[in-house]
Amino acid sequence: MASDRLQDTRWTDRVGMTLRSVFKVDPLLLFFISLIAMIGVVAGYSASEQSAAWVERSILRLGLGFALMLAIAQIPQRWFFVVAPWLFVMVLSMLVAVWLVGDMGGGAQRWLDLGVIRFQPAELMKVAMPMTIAWFLARRPLPPGALDVLVAMLAVMIPTALIAIQPDLGSSLLIMASGLFVLFFAGLSWWYIGGFAALSAAAMPVMWFFFMHAYQKERVLTLFNPAGDPLGAGYHTIQSMIAIGSGGVWGKGWLQGTQSHLDFLPEGTTDFILAVFAEEFGLVGLLALFALYLAVIWRGLYIAEHAESVEGRLLAASISMTFMVYVLVNAGMVLGLLPVVGAPLPLLSYGGTALVTIMVGLGMLMSIRTQRSFLGHDR
Amino acid sequence: MLDRLHDYGRGRRVFRLRILLAALVSLLVILTLLGRAAYLQIAQHEYYQGKAEQNRTRVVVLPPERGRIFDAQGLVVADNVASYQVQITPEHSRDIAAELRMLTEVLGLDAAEVEALNERIRVGRRFDPVLIKADLDEVERARIARLKPWLHGTEIVSSLKRVYPYRGLLAHVVGYVGRINAADVKRIDADAYRGTQYIGKTGIERQYEDRLHGEPGHRVIEVDALGREIKVLETVRPTPGRDLALTIDVGLQGVAAAALGEYTGAVVAQDPRTGAIRAMVSRPSFDPNLFVDGIGHEAYRALLDDPDRPLYDRATTATYPPGSTIKPVMGLAGMEYGLIDPDEPFFAGPYYQIPGNTHRYRDWRKWGHGWVDFKESVFRSVDVYYYDLAYRMGIDRLHQFLTDFGLGQKTGIDLPSEASGLVPSREWKQRVKQQVWFPGETVIAGIGQGYMLTSILQLADMTSTLALSGTRHRPWLVAEERARPTQVELSSPDYWRRVREAMRAVVGHERGTARRIEAPYAIAGKTGTAQVFSVAQDEEYDSEELARRLHDHALFVGFAPFDDPKLSVAVIAEHGGSGSGTAAPIARQVMDFWLGVEPDAEVQPEFTEYGD
Numbered sequence: 001m002a003s004d005r006l007q008d009t010r011w012t013d014r015v016g017m018t019l020r021s022v023f024k025v026d027p028l029l030l031f032f033i034s035l036i037a038m039i040g041v042v043a044g045y046s047a048s049e050q051s052a053a054w055v056e057r058s059i060l061r062l063g064l065g066f067a068l069m070l071a072i073a074q075i076p077q078r079w080f081f082v083v084a085p086w087l088f089v090m091v092l093s094m095l096v097a098v099w100l101v102g103d104m105g106g107g108a109q110r111w112l113d114l115g116v117i118r119f120q121p122a123e124l125m126k127v128a129m130p131m132t133i134a135w136f137l138a139r140r141p142l143p144p145g146a147l148d149v150l151v152a153m154l155a156v157m158i159p160t161a162l163i164a165i166q167p168d169l170g171s172s173l174l175i176m177a178s179g180l181f182v183l184f185f186a187g188l189s190w191w192y193i194g195g196f197a198a199l200s201a202a203a204m205p206v207m208w209f210f211f212m213h214a215y216q217k218e219r220v221l222t223l224f225n226p227a228g229d230p231l232g233a234g235y236h237t238i239q240s241m242i243a244i245g246s247g248g249v250w251g252k253g254w255l256q257g258t259q260s261h262l263d264f265l266p267e268g269t270t271d272f273i274l275a276v277f278a279e280e281f282g283l284v285g286l287l288a289l290f291a292l293y294l295a296v297i298w299r300g301l302y303i304a305e306h307a308e309s310v311e312g313r314l315l316a317a318s319i320s321m322t323f324m325v326y327v328l329v330n331a332g333m334v335l336g337l338l339p340v341v342g343a344p345l346p347l348l349s350y351g352g353t354a355l356v357t358i359m360v361g362l363g364m365l366m367s368i369r370t371q372r373s374f375l376g377h378d379r
Numbered sequence: 380m381l382d383r384l385h386d387y388g389r390g391r392r393v394f395r396l397r398i399l400l401a402a403l404v405s406l407l408v409i410l411t412l413l414g415r416a417a418y419l420q421i422a423q424h425e426y427y428q429g430k431a432e433q434n435r436t437r438v439v440v441l442p443p444e445r446g447r448i449f450d451a452q453g454l455v456v457a458d459n460v461a462s463y464q465v466q467i468t469p470e471h472s473r474d475i476a477a478e479l480r481m482l483t484e485v486l487g488l489d490a491a492e493v494e495a496l497n498e499r500i501r502v503g504r505r506f507d508p509v510l511i512k513a514d515l516d517e518v519e520r521a522r523i524a525r526l527k528p529w530l531h532g533t534e535i536v537s538s539l540k541r542v543y544p545y546r547g548l549l550a551h552v553v554g555y556v557g558r559i560n561a562a563d564v565k566r567i568d569a570d571a572y573r574g575t576q577y578i579g580k581t582g583i584e585r586q587y588e589d590r591l592h593g594e595p596g597h598r599v600i601e602v603d604a605l606g607r608e609i610k611v612l613e614t615v616r617p618t619p620g621r622d623l624a625l626t627i628d629v630g631l632q633g634v635a636a637a638a639l640g641e642y643t644g645a646v647v648a649q650d651p652r653t654g655a656i657r658a659m660v661s662r663p664s665f666d667p668n669l670f671v672d673g674i675g676h677e678a679y680r681a682l683l684d685d686p687d688r689p690l691y692d693r694a695t696t697a698t699y700p701p702g703s704t705i706k707p708v709m710g711l712a713g714m715e716y717g718l719i720d721p722d723e724p725f726f727a728g729p730y731y732q733i734p735g736n737t738h739r740y741r742d743w744r745k746w747g748h749g750w751v752d753f754k755e756s757v758f759r760s761v762d763v764y765y766y767d768l769a770y771r772m773g774i775d776r777l778h779q780f781l782t783d784f785g786l787g788q789k790t791g792i793d794l795p796s797e798a799s800g801l802v803p804s805r806e807w808k809q810r811v812k813q814q815v816w817f818p819g820e821t822v823i824a825g826i827g828q829g830y831m832l833t834s835i836l837q838l839a840d841m842t843s844t845l846a847l848s849g850t851r852h853r854p855w856l857v858a859e860e861r862a863r864p865t866q867v868e869l870s871s872p873d874y875w876r877r878v879r880e881a882m883r884a885v886v887g888h889e890r891g892t893a894r895r896i897e898a899p900y901a902i903a904g905k906t907g908t909a910q911v912f913s914v915a916q917d918e919e920y921d922s923e924e925l926a927r928r929l930h931d932h933a934l935f936v937g938f939a940p941f942d943d944p945k946l947s948v949a950v951i952a953e954h955g956g957s958g959s960g961t962a963a964p965i966a967r968q969v970m971d972f973w974l975g976v977e978p979d980a981e982v983q984p985e986f987t988e989y990g991d
Contacts, residue, residue: 142390185401187393235438245419245427258431283413283420290409297405305398313394317401324405328412335415 024073024370026303032295033069033347033362037062039289040348043277046255058350065359072363076371080364081138081311084131088155091128094121095162122163122171123353127360129159129175130318133182138311143187152183170329170341177325181318185304240272241336243279251282270349274334277348290331293346296362297324303369312368319361326358439600440574443593444539446620448553448583450629451657456549457584462540463515465523465533466508469500472532482533485522486512508534541577541671547664548632551692552625552794552856554582555667557674571595580670583623583856585795593620624858626655631973635660638968642952642961644932645693645835648969651843651944653861654852656792658969659836661693695797698832699951702907703760703958704936705781705827707845707878710753712780713768714874721753721877731766733818740766740822757881758891760906762826769825774816777824778804784867785851786833790840791862792854800837803830828910839949842936845882846903846944848875879903883941892959893935896967900974904937904966906958909951930954935962939970946973 041058048054098121133152140148156179164172184193208217243257252258257279278286300320307313323346330345332338344354419427448457465482472478479500483493488511499509511533512519520535527533541556543549556577559567563578572578574595579585596617601609635646635658648658665682674682682690691697713719729747730739742748742762748755756764769777781787787802801807803824805816823829833841836854844851849867869875882903885891892906909932933955938947948966955961 143393185394185397187390187397241419242427242430244416245423246431248420248424248428278416278420283416286416286420287413290413294405294409298402301398301402301405305395310390317394317398321401321405324408328408331412335412335419337412337415 023070024366025070026073026299026366026369029296029299029303029362029366029369032292032299034066036289036292036296036347037066039277039292040273040350042254043273043280043348044350046257046280047273047276050255054350061350061355065355068356069359069363069366072360073366073370075367077309077312077364077367080131080315080367081135084128084135087124087128088132091121091124092159092162095125095159098166099162120171120353122166122168122175123357125159125163125175126171126178126322126357129156130178130182130315130322131364133179134311134314134318137182137186137314138309142310143189144183149183149188149192152179156180156183170343174322174325174329174343178318178322181321182314185314185317236272236340237333237336240275240334243275244335247279247282249283251278251280251285254280256280271330271344272334273348273350274331274345278334290327293324293327297321297327300365303365307368316365316368319365323358323361439598441596441598441615441617442574442576443595443617444619445541445556445577446591446593446622448591448623448625450625450627450632451655452628452630453624454629456543456545456625456627456629457553458542458544459539460542461537462513463520463535463537464513465511465515465519465535467500467511467532468508468534469532472530475500475532478530478532481526481530482511482523485526486519488512538576543667545629546666546668548629548636548660549627550582550664550667551661551694552582552627552659553667554584554586554795555580555670556584557670558672577671581796582794583625586793587623587857590623591620594618625856626650626657626858627659627856628657631658631969632660634658634972635965635969636662636664638965639950639952642955643687643693644950644952644955645697646948646950646965646969647694647835647839648946648948648973649839649843649854651846651852651938651947654840654843654854654864655861656836656839656854656856657946657973659694659856661691661697663687663689665689692796693835693951693953695792695794695834695836698798698800698834699932699934700829700831700909701786701827701833701838702909702932702934703762703826704838704841704905704907704934704949705831705833706757706760706765707882707905708781708784708786708841709765709768709777709825710757710881711845711869711874711878712772712777714753714871714877715780715869716772716776718771719753719768724750724752725756725764725767727751727756727761727763729763731763731770731822733770733822736819738819740819753877754881754884757878757905758884758888760885760892765825766822767825770818770822772821772825774803774805774821774824777821778802784844785840786837790836790854792836793856797836798832798834800834801830801832827907835949835951838934838936839947842904842938842947842949843944845875845878846938846947848872848879879941882937886937886963893937893963895959896963898939898967898971900939900970901941902937902939902967902970903941904935904963906963907934907936908932908956908958909934930956933958933961935959935966937963937966937970939974946970 041055041062044058045051045055133155136152136155137144137148144152156176160172160176160179163175166172180196246252247257257276277289281288297320300316300323304313304316304320307316326343326346329338329341329343330349333340333343334345346358347355444459447455447459450456465486467475467478467482469475479493479496482488488496496509496511515523515535523530523533523535543553543555557580558576559572559578567578571592571594575592579588579591584591594617596615598611598615599613601612631648635648639646639660639662643662645662646658646660647656649656663685669678710719710721714721719725727742727748727750729745730741732739740762743760747763748759748761751759751761751764753764755761778787781802787800789797789799791797803820808814808816808820808830820829824831827833840851840854844867849869850864851867852864853862855861882905883901885904885906886893886897886902888894893902893904896902931954933952934950935958936947936949938944946969948969950962950965950969952961952965
């Protein structure tokens, strides 16, 4: 079929196809992502009190993010898995270093200071975790046996624990999820899944009483009674729900939102940008936005299903589902379904490191889609 | 092989199944979120619409007023003063262009500022005030007030600004506040600091941040659909921070700073009876007011690059070799360990040699001191006496005694960045330098040289302990922080008497090293010099400056009056040369003020203005 088309296509299409064979990109995914990013700029312009400077900075960041994504899309996917275990070991030792060094500094443990740059190992682990587990399991008979499951579980839980004690509960949950998704797609037996679910149910009270910080507990409790703390964590939830609810089906119109513009909404351009959007664009806007998110997730799962290597399949599936978890955690928080944790909405929230992590993930998805041995086949 | 293929096929099937499952779960999640949104935006729309429209409230945080800091006499050393800014609300203005023209003229704004203002007014909402100028002076305020009948949209609003009236005089003790930065955010409760501009960065301001800050209040305001204030529904007043009273006496502080004069260095004056710090000066100093609203990059660079390092607290953070000021304590150790009989004469030649070793440890007096007893060894500062004593004592016992005396560890003063100093030991040298201890290092430790390091605060504390025959009070700066005293126990109280009398002779004896500061009241003390070992190679000095920098540091510790100690003083004058010539007279001036002048007398302005 491809050869039929090649003969009587116009020269523009031929240029397009040649370009595509050189420049690896998944147009469909790029299209969805670009739309979401555009919505982010439009909503952010409103949320930032119509600041042209904000839009400039935001577009610059997005530009860099897209460049990074496209750059990663050009890397052959097998290279990811050559790098993966080393990256994992490196990030793990950094986490241990942060644990030891950060302990002396007291307080802010999330950052590792390398003199020139300071960065969060937790963000790197978000990339390294699914790659490493996929690399490991793809080398084993699947579905994984008991020993392999044990090793993989250790590789998931140790970094998760190190990040959870930093304390960065939001990141640790996302990292754990990205690792567990790989196990799930590798065909982890339902018996293990059931056992793990039961175990975590049992672990919850332990977490609550021994490991969670007071402010974390407060945020969970606030979910059930937001009015109890109108100045603190509950304030965010209440104001966010008023903004969304008052938006109605059609919304108040762009730049016409009142709640977000009256500084009722905290962090309007970052974690709570969805509320600004929902107030101004209503349920219709949310429908379109969520449809786009679902499209990205499904496209990712499609890429996973059609990936040619086992590790590529596992990685693509895990990236897609982790993306879903991001959306769930942020939107759940903004809609008052989940506790307030500092999690960004992918491609919409204004923030540097989170954007980088997400763009790297999407870039890898594109690479898995396009860097195949039979170029142009089965598109 | 077939098995693997079979497995592969099965893995593939399982994978496909699970991808489908994942797609379904994603759909369910998105539908759930949409369902929740639909519930809020359709079913609950009326309710939230009402909340947003009629019952619209805004919570305004009312930041607490920061506690002020006073000296021992009740003089305010960290104050909050009103700072005024002028702003314009376009909605209230009848002719905004005319108003702006008037303000431009009155405030002398330049074209670029006016341009920026116009832009801000254009993009802003009509009911939001736009800041025109901050930090108005009285003249500007008066001019605007005079024009008030024609300025309908203009108003002057006030906020509180932290001010340190004594500027550099107390900069290292009181410290300063500054804008809350990213690092601060991590150590504070964000809710309690909403609306707060400042946080303590150094000194007392940082140490007592919790007490000074207070609790914020809030005001619930009803606003209309566009955000205009309609009425105040509820007000919870903020709880102001607590005021702090320091033990520092600004008058004495001023005298100490003036006495130190042009020298870089430090003076610490302590009441030995309670441990209260009465003066703590570090020179050169800086103006903490510069930091309050954020110091400019260049000004900060200049402070950091200044070779005299004005930001460095030479009283508590810097450490120096204690030099001969350690000798009284060494003598005490010698008596306690039974190594010296204070009355037994000792022949002090021009140098000391470790038995079986040819290296000569020279006395500061080239031809030696001849026969001396313990008392004379102190008041004439005989090095050879202490070389011999230290060698016989050994580093282990020396380390033990000095540590028991509080040296080499933090005094526990209520400041955030106190240095612990160093009393070297075998174990320390092995750990830090991976080397064994050499006997020669014990010998020079006997005169407070070598690795030994103390802060000037520690020296003042050590002197107080000697003045009170072993009763130790933790030094403190804030009135409520007094701690219970501890006691250095010796086998005979006579040892204390011997040491104190020897220190009295340093000033009182006709051949004492500090005889020139003999006063109408009895001073006891000990002079010292700390060797300057090196000058940083990469810094350029002219030759005269270099010569000054190679001078030894002058040290003096002392207490007075001898029979009833009321003040102990430790002084370091960097590159001051000799302790007797430079440091001792500084201590004398400090004691004169404290003992000779009525403490309640009005503070003399020339002292309080010091530090400009």
